[in-house]
Amino acid sequence: MRRLRKPSEAVEGVRAPRVGKLACLPVFLPLAGRPVLVAGGSDAAAWKAELLAAAGAEVHVCSPEPGDAMRGLLEDAAVDGRLVHHARDWSPDSLAGMAVALADAEDDREAERFAAAAKAAGVPCNVIDRPDFCDFQFGSIVNRSPVVVGISTSGAAPILGQAIRQRIETLLPNALADWAALAARIRTGVMARLPAGRRRRLFWEDFAGQAFSGRPPVGGGRDWEAVVSRLALAGAMETGSVTLVGAGPGPAEHLTMKAIRALQGADVVLYGEGVSGEVLDLARREARRLLVAGVSGKGSPDREGVALAAQLAAQGRQVVRLVPGDGSSEEAAAFLDALHRQGVASRLVPGVGDAADGEAAGVAVVSRRAMGRE
Structure with missing residues (x-):
């Protein structure tokens, strides 16, 4: 007959789960104000340059004859960051001081040359649609900045990645961006007023519940101090x-x-x-x-x-x-x-x-x- 363990004999039964195998490590890289290189003027290169500029990077585009999409991007003001056009082909010197670099290579020979030059300069690189020459990859993005969701299938199923992105888009209200920005503003105050533990967790759980309501913060979120004060006073009665x-x-x-x-x-x-x-x-x-x-x-x-x-x-x-x-x-x-x-x-x-x-x-x-x- 199986012997049941009594609570007085309780043991730490199962530790927190370990992370399962990852095909790649999802890393979020701040690029605001940092120089990056885009070698090529194709439409594909223009899309990557727009992403990099949206992240606040200073994007240096090396292309003697940029295509229509790239010319339009260079002529328009960037959402953030800025774009600098160099009307010439890239060279190894172009990689000096860059945070990251990417290229739209015409063939494997150029891709290999670009990857080798980037490695020599110590710059992580991406060659569009040529994973063998990439140090990192771009995934699908759901943008509720400062909330950014990245989705990767490690190149195995790009269409599946897009389908996942579309599904997540329907789940995350646009107002989530306003709530995330509010969280960044009040985080220091919350940590100062509420000790680590249940009361702080209760505040953020309630905050997250409101964030998913689909409505923007009332009054810009100025009433958060009343909630924090109530939770702080409730500590003795917890x-x-x-x-x-x-x-x-x-x-x-x-x-x-x-x-x-x-x-x-x-x-x-x-x-x-x-x-x-x-x-x-x-x-x-x-x-x-x-x-x-x-x-x-x-x-x-x-x-x-x-x-x-x-x-x-x-x-x-x-x-x-x-x-x-x-x-x-x-x-x-x-x-x-x-x-x-x-x-x-x-x-x-x-x-x-x-x-x-x-x-x-x-x-x-x-x-x-x-x-x-x-």
Whole structure:
């Protein structure tokens, strides 16, 4: 007979998930005021030059006869940064002092020569449509600056990358740019007024929720100080809570959005041996994960589990107790009732039932996600 581990024997069960294999490292490179080289005057080179100028770079374009798109770009004022035209072909000297360099080469021979010159100058380079000669690649971009989302398929499926970009575009409201700019302005004040921990996280969670409303900040966001003051004063009265989450039949794909939000807001996650690792991976990285016993018998609460959860909540922790299935068992009800009788704030986030119902319920969850109703 399997021996259940008691909460008093609780151990750090599962560490925060490690990063999986990456085909490339997504790096965001500040270029404001820095010189970059664009070798060539083609339409493709013009598009890359426009991106670099939008990032605030000083773009040096080497091309004796730029095409229509490049001429139009050189004649118009850049959104940011500036463009400088050199009416000649590039040379190794052109690379001196550049932050990055790119070229639209006519053939592999020119591409190889450009890449070799860039390497000798210590400048990362990109040769358009010739990945063998590239130190970095351009991905698809969703622009809500200062929020910038980059998407890469490492050249394997550019059309898929564009489809992903289009999907993300529909999810991110244009007003997100205003909220991100506001966050940059108030961040120092928030950090000074709210100590690291739950109250600061509550502020930013509420902030993020408003940012996704689709509406711009009211009054330019000047009322943020009132919210910060309220949270700062509430520190002495701060109490924790316990959320019992039905983890479903096993696979993480059957979790509801409410369950995922609970996991991502938890300070401590208590789980039994029937909960899968992929479900635990959805908790925020900083959360402690503790392996505890199951219930002690039919219709009876897990008394030591109740005691542990209550103790953690009394310390101001947000505790999630994961249980397999939908969380509607007699034991789960007894667990919540025991917490209630001790005056511990607690709630149930129901999950998907047994595996027989999993597929249908999973479809329902996906449908609610698609409609934005969960």
